[in-house]
Amino acid sequence: MRLIGNAAAGLSLAALAALLWLWQPAFVWRMPGADRIAVAVAACLLWLSLCVWARRGRGRTPPESASGTVAVVYASQTGSAERLANQTVSSLEAGGIGARLIHLRGLDSAALPRSATEAVLFVVSTTGEGEPPDDARAFVEALRRRPAAVRDLRYGLLSLGDRSYAQYCGFGREFESLLRTGGATPLFETVEVDNGDATAIERWHDALAVLGTEALPPLVPEPFLRMRLEARRLLNPGSPGGPVFHLSLAPEMGTVPDWQAGDIAEIRLPGSAGLIREYSLASVPADARLELLVRQQRHADGYGVGSAWLTLDCPLGGPVDVRVRRNSAFHAPEGSRPMLLIGNGTGIAGLRAHLKARAAAKLGGAWLIFGERQSRHDFHFREEIEDWQRTGVIERVDLAFSRDTAQCIYVQQRIVESGAALDDFVHRGAAIYVCGSLEGMAPGVDAALRQVLGSPLLESLAADGRYRRDVY
Structure with a gap:
């Protein structure tokens, strides 16, 4: 429409110019009469009308700002x-x-x-x-x-x-x-x-x-990549909780997508009209594969769709459609800032990625507070965590296994028990990262941190990007 309007305006003006050319055969100055003045005024009015008409055909213009954005x-x-x-x-x-x-x-x-x-x-x-x-x-x-x-x-x-x-x-x-x-x-x-x-x-x-645009390009989502299920290992045989599987996805061809610790894998389930499940990444790009922790969900009417496919139905070597979602709200702090890592259950996945990244960068100064059901069955990645302690990546570990004692102990209780040391750790510049269950753990940890640090300080940490959560 805009092109047609501009062409019509141009043709109209060309015709008017030709008419005036024929009417004035020689370029000789002479005092215009009333009839010539009238023609000139009419030409100006026609030009302004065409400009307004063409302008209206363009739709609304973008709101202007000092930066033009x-x-x-x-x-x-x-x-x-x-x-x-x-x-x-x-x-x-x-x-x-x-x-x-x-x-x-x-x-x-x-x-x-x-x-x-x-x-x-x-x-x-x-x-x-x-x-x-x-x-x-x-x-x-x-x-x-x-x-x-x-x-x-x-x-x-x-x-x-x-x-x-x-x-x-x-x-x-x-x-x-x-x-x-x-x-x-x-x-x-x-x-x-x-x-x-x-x-x-x-x-x-x-x-x-x-x-103000007539042809705004569509929003383009990132494509899914075809990967294959390289490995699947049960981490907690004999646990009173649901089975937890450590999954490894390798690219079918080329390289894995780039990502950072804290990012999220989106898995598209087959035959489900685009149903997607999300998991915290437990690996770093240097691993050359995407690693996930998936708890098998069991309900009264059967298994959860996503966990059943990943832990039971998808064969080893089978195809998995996946894409990585950038999650800058859970990326690592800049530099060598200490990190207080708090999580429970499969939330250790997101914390593991951060610990692996710090180990690769030869950074120490991490404090891990982790909770699960029983230490005998549910201490996920025990060997890695103990090795990171020996090498100084982790300077302190506090564990809360709720079924190991007569009185259940959870991570929020470990926070309160360590209140003075935790307050000192934060005042040394540490950032707090929480990963795990939205119900129970996340609000309990938040309340415990407010008890130890005070709400004003915790809100200030959140505003500064030093209190970050990946909870689900």
């Missing part, structure tokens, strides 16, 4: 919102719209009015029962205290959630309420996404047309 702001707990925010930036830029990616923690609510003429696209996830991602809490608290900080913003909101939780998209809905209360203006209706639903993501893409 659209801000795409994300808050992500496990990397899903971060990935969609990156895909949104790529689509906008391919469509001719400047875009920049910002983490929500990088915004200052007091400075937001300076971006009043800039479109802001928020991509946020909900963690737990309606909570914001850990490192977005400080911004949200500031916005609660000063909602008018967003009064001039024009925004779009993509809210990620999971309907299996009671507070579906709870944080996204609260965040939208804060924006509206503060006087921000929505560019379009908020898009909610249930567990990565592709149809909802398409609605988000379509809504972005309000930014």
Whole structure:
């Protein structure tokens, strides 16, 4: 349509020029009469009308800002919102719209009015029962205290959630309420996404047309890679808990995808209309394979779909479709900062990747607090952990095996018991990483850390990226 409009305008002006040329055979100056003045005025009016008509055919123009860009702001707990925010930036830029990616923690609510003429696209996830991602809490608290900080913003909101939780998209809905209360203006209706639903993501893409482009390229997801199940080993025979398997995936051809400790493997289950299961990576790129810990899930009506296929049905050497999701919210701290690693059950997978990375970098200063059922059956990767202790990668290990004593002991109790040493460790600069079950362990550990360190310090650590969680 834009090309047709421009061509029509050009042809009309060419015809007018030819008419005037024929009417004035010689370029001799003479005082124009009233009729010539009228023709000149008519030509100017025609030109302005054509400009307005062509301009309307282009749709809305992108909101301008000092930087000439659209801000795409994300808050992500496990990397899903971060990935969609990156895909949104790529689509906008391919469509001719400047875009920049910002983490929500990088915004200052007091400075937001300076971006009043800039479109802001928020991509946020909900963690737990309606909570914001850990490192977005400080911004949200500031916005609660000063909602008018967003009064001039024009925004779009993509809210990620999971309907299996009671507070579906709870944080996204609260965040939208804060924006509206503060006087921000929505560019379009908020898009909610249930567990990565592709149809909802398409609605988000379509809504972005309000930014002024007619041919915005689609959001391009990362492709799945075909790998094969190289090894599968039961780690806890005789355990009172569910069987835990250590899986190794090797590439069918070429090399494994690049990743960092803290990233997540997405496994596409066969014959399930695109059903995906997510697992913390337990290996590092130097291993040249993806390693996972999968607990076999058993329910009243049978096995869990994902764990049954990976631990029972997929044959050794069989194909597995996998892709790695970047999860910068659980990446290692920069430099040689000490790490307090806390986890339970299969959560040792994500902690193991960090320990392997620190061992390869010849870094010490790690403290591991790990819990499971019985030390005899459930001390996953015991030999590696003991070796890391001998070589100085780990300076301290505290274990909590709940079935080894008459009174159950959990990792949160180990935290409280070690309160003074833990407080000193954090004040030496340590970062806290928690990996494991969302129910029971994660809130218990959070409460124990608040008891030992105090809530203000823990919130400050989260805002600074020194308190990070990969919980599920």
